[in-house]
Amino acid sequence: MRNSRLISVLAFLMLLVIACAPSQTAQQTTDKTIGRSEDSGKVAAVSIKGFKFVPAEVNIKIGETVVWTNEDTAPHTVESSDGTLRSDELAKGDTYSQIFTKSGKYEYICGIHPSMKGSVTVQ
Ligand SMILES: [Cu+2]
CATH class of the missing domain: 2.60.40.420 (Cupredoxins -  blue copper proteins)
Structure with missing residues (x-):
């Protein structure tokens, strides 16, 4: 019982991460316009x-x-x-x-x- 509840909480958190991913990209685009651009690795x-x-x-x-x-x-x-x-x-x-x-x-x-x-x- 406890386990399955934990799993559903984890699943929910993973969904949150996935849902947030696109907005993070949008954030970077915004930063670029402002000129805050030190994100290397690209x-x-x-x-x-x-x-x-x-x-x-x-x-x-x-x-x-x-x-x-x-x-x-x-x-x-x-x-x-x-x-x-x-x-x-x-x-x-x-x-x-x-x-x-x-x-x-x-x-x-x-x-x-x-x-x-x-x-x-x-x-
Ligand atoms: Cu040549």
């Missing part, structure tokens, strides 16, 4: 395919990470002129990641194919 993915960075422009918040994955058979690199980004030569399937701790616009190219361009805007 990752934005950029594919390198067809000799292009996809997407070529990425917008992230301070503390977030960008991961580049080369999906081409040709090797590519990720390099910004200010030196923030400097990957090794990426073979097919290789990844390069960088966490951004300062706001700004980081423009980068592929060092092997300089016509390949992309940018990361950190706010």
Whole structure:
């Protein structure tokens, strides 16, 4: 008897947690607008395919990470002129990641194919 009551209380608590989850997301969105944004751990993915960075422009918040994955058979690199980004030569399937701790616009190219361009805007 006591056990089944405990279980129903637990089930109710779990439901509460599930019900609250969407509003937490909404809260974060609100924080972003206010400019309170130090929640790190988020990752934005950029594919390198067809000799292009996809997407070529990425917008992230301070503390977030960008991961580049080369999906081409040709090797590519990720390099910004200010030196923030400097990957090794990426073979097919290789990844390069960088966490951004300062706001700004980081423009980068592929060092092997300089016509390949992309940018990361950190706010
Ligand atoms: Cu390239």
